[in-house]
Amino acid sequence: MAGQAQYEELARQLSAVGAVKRDLGRILPADCPAGSAAVLATLGRHGDMRMSKLAEILAVDMSVTSRHVAHAASRGWIDRLPDPADKRSRILHLTPAGLDRLGDLSRRTTRLLAERLSDWSDDEVGQLIHLMxxxxxxxxxCRSQTARACATTAGAETGSACAAAPVAEETTRTPADIRK
Amino acid sequence: MAGQAQYEELARQLSAVGAVKRDLGRILPADCPAGSAAVLATLGRHGDMRMSKLAEILAVDMSVTSRHVAHAASRGWIDRLPDPADKRSRILHLTPAGLDRLGDLSRRTTRLLAERLSDWSDDEVGQLIHLMxxxxxxxxxCRSQTARACATTAGAETGSACAAAPVAEETTRTPADIRK
DNA sequence: TATTGTTATACTCTATAACTATA
DNA sequence: TATAGTTATAGAGTATAACAATA
Structure with a gap:
């Protein structure tokens, strides 16, 4: 365990990372906001999946995911295929155009990071990735009941610690209509 | 330097850190949004400073800083004292109430981090702080012309690399009225 | 004429809640 | 009755632009 001063400093640095994220966001093409870019990157990394799974990986409410996905779909970057096993579900699938777009995004991001981190060693970058x-x-x-599915689809994940501390709320879902 | 795959992974992890920031944001008191909390934390860490300096440290446009500061000032957490050296300037100063509030924020943040990172070693937390x-x-x-001021006020800063790569735009300032 | 800070406006991201269509 | 996904609405963060006061 660490000391209070360390936790305070960590909190400050987490806040400061926002500046880096904003810089990365500024190099995105005009028709591809960060939310859509995250959708494309996640599908590119983990392959086809359902909305709920995507929301879980992105750790945002499914309503948010739905909007980002709708935007990407409207641009033709992803398809929302019917799920034969559950008609309520949709399978998200990157289209060739989506792959192209993702490649473009990757190049932009990589170029900026390579420029900014030119004096970082391969090992340092690896350590930062590992710790983050x-x-x-x-x-x-891994939150709520869908936690089990974590390592199912995404085989080459990151080695998440699914048995950690219990989490109160459920992130990918909103309370639903509990009309008291 | 690192490889493209590493940069892509780093970009994904940077994006994913948003979930952590959102979690931290959820434990803030209702009348203190993250922006104001960042203002208080920065003043607590670096001491009194001007708006422009604060904007530079937070790495956001000064218009944004102005809003966050105005909110904190309206709650009585900070004073905007006149700068004897420049009547356009204002010196931001934490009030006793602001210090109280900052203490509260610190305790909330520390508690959550201590809980979530209970299985992290002191050294690991230190490494993450260092790399971030x-x-x-x-x-x-350090961007634009104000870069020189970096190590001036904040002595115990972080040892920033002020002579790094040249940066195109200026972050704490908006283009101003260049009516063509 | 340039700079400090403020304000107005617009856009993105997010969560909450309500709704649908399935299960 | 519960779940997958959508949509409407509201709140926060940010950037751009225009403005006021001072340098």
Missing amino acids: TRLRDSFGD | TRLRDSFGD
């Missing part, structure tokens, strides 16, 4: 991944895992990468 | 600080520095902690 661990951080996300510690903050409940 | 370095990341922010690499992304132009």
